[in-house]
Amino acid sequence: MEQNNLGIAGRLAALIVAIIIMLAFYYGLDHLVMGMQGLPLNLDLTPAG
Amino acid sequence: MAELPEEAKSSPSASGEQGNWGKKLFYGTLVALLVFFYWLLIYSGGVTVDHG
């Protein structure tokens, strides 16, 4: 079956990459949603200004 | 055994002879109702809400 051809290491790598991608996605989401409400954030997600 | 009449054989919604005016009626009504509710709830006579 196709699902088994990645192996454990492969699946772990895929998971780590996916987590990094999603954390970046949520980081962007936070900036976007807070910015839309007139609540800008610094790069480290602290309130700006 | 006599054959089934044509209408019973063909699937109801794909029957080209009868047309699909029913489906158009439904979706047309849906669009009209969406416009109505937009007018009632969103446009509301041009009134804007003062959010305080």
Next chain:
Amino acid sequence: MKQTESIHPTGGGRFAVMLLSMLILLVFGLADVARAGTGMDSAQERIAPIGEVRLQGQPPVEVHVETAAIQEQEAEPRAAPRLSSADYPNIGVSSRAVVWVLAQMHLFFGALVLAVPLFVLLIELVGVYTRDDRYDDMAHEFMKISLTGFSITAIFGGSLALALFLLYPDLMAYLMHVFGSQWLVYAGLFFFESFFLYVYYYGWNALRYGNLKWVHLTLGLLLNASGLTIMVMANSWATFMMAPSGVDEAGVVVGNIWEVMKGPLWNPINLHRFIANIAFGGAVVGAYAAFKFLSAKDPVKRAHYDWMGYTSNFIAILSFLPLPFAGYWLMAEIYAYSQQMGITAMGGILAWLFIVQAVLIGTILLAGNFYLWSGMSRTDGSERYKGLIKIIAFVLVVCFLIWVTPHTLILSASEISLLGGSHHHILGPLGIMPAKNIAVNLMLIATFLSFQIYRRSDKVATVSWAPMGNALMIAVYLGAVVNIIFLGVYYGYFTNTVYKVGSSVAQVMTTLVVIVFGLVIDSLMFKKAKVLPSHWGRIPDRAQYALFALPIAFTWLMALMGYVRSSVKTHWHVYTVMKDNSPDNFIPAIGYAGNMITLVTVLFLLCVLFMFWVASLSGSKQPKPVVAAAGGEA
């Protein structure tokens, strides 16, 4: 025969003559009324008594006629009346209690009869597109069991109106004046709703296939539209009383009907009630399905009612997911309109009710999830996912406990000194909104996960990218949990109020991302999936009791929130415009309210049982008694 027919009019002809005579009478009657209104007779002639009636020994009655003044008198701007307690009729029992019971019963049934046609229409549509008769039959059955509900709604609505006019005549006179002819529009809508309801229901089998089926669906659409319009009209009265618009401080109408209707709370309540109705309706019909499942002996029937129960739970829980956000919007608008009102609701006297609300929502989510987990025994493929159930249950329970934790406790002086303050120094911070927002969002994500694994449990993905898809899905959940906790903790406890409130929106968006990604990834990943056998009817009986718990919790919750909504305007009929000076012009204590809420919940459940019983009664037939044979034994 023909001769007879020419002399005696036919049935149709008789009807025509009757109608014509009624029309003629109506025209003359209207002309009479019209003439009277034109002032063609003088006022003096119209109001002067024909005969003089007076008490014996009393002087003659003086009739003062101010002809010009009456007709030219300008209508004074009509402010809201200022009432004293003597202005309120007293019937010996609490007027507020009478109106409360009638109003809440009307709202319960109104919600039910708005919700059921909505998901019936959707199920019917699914039936058309899948060409599976089971969907159509289920939709038909849902309509059948709720049909009596429409009359019950009207009975309570009529009684409510009568009670309001009897017990609060001045308030009603004022509201009638403010809303004007909108009341008649509301009344007129019932004609439309009844028409569409009867044709939709009784025409179900006559409009079954092809174009006629689409006509039937159109009728269902129009039924829903009339019901929805009725609801938003009525919502405007409630929101006007809470946050009046289109009137000045004295209550004089200064705007048009749109300004009166479209206050800041109108659309938030419209959205909140629309979604809540669907969740509530799903829960009520789920109880029906559960009862029929438990009482069915035949495996085919058990499978049918199991499926019906699943569908009801699906509708109830899925529509429940966005509900907290609609409620949050409503509360945000309340705060924006009046900080005082907002604080009364969640920071002051009514704050404890939101802890009670937490208990009820926790019940709802636990029951709904439990039903889904029990349902996983329908499929053999669910074994893969059963390990996740413990984690979901753990998250639900911990979050529920956080949500239920209060902030300010009612303490005696010695208790305060023991505690070191009015709040517990560790648990206290869990009592404020940021912690609740984290808890709610995590509970909703956990519930969605229960849905997702249930829906996956009868499928095996065959696409080549399935491992990557699963990795992404896990990352979506893990990242969301991290983000929600971060947003709640950091902005909730370490920044200012504005950022704290704003972060809750980001939390909501995160939850929505999980739901959207989950639905999209699954629909792509399980294309052409291998389907494992699923056995409808193979579910433990105890799961049905979860379906009983749902409508009870929903009903009690709805009544509780009604208590909040009504009390939040404190001693005002119309907030800051028309004061309530009735003997009951105080927020009832929570204990009293709890009893009232329980009373209406029990009453509602009894009426619902009646509604279901009538539906099954119409299907039963008494067998004709067998006549004993002649010459048989006496």
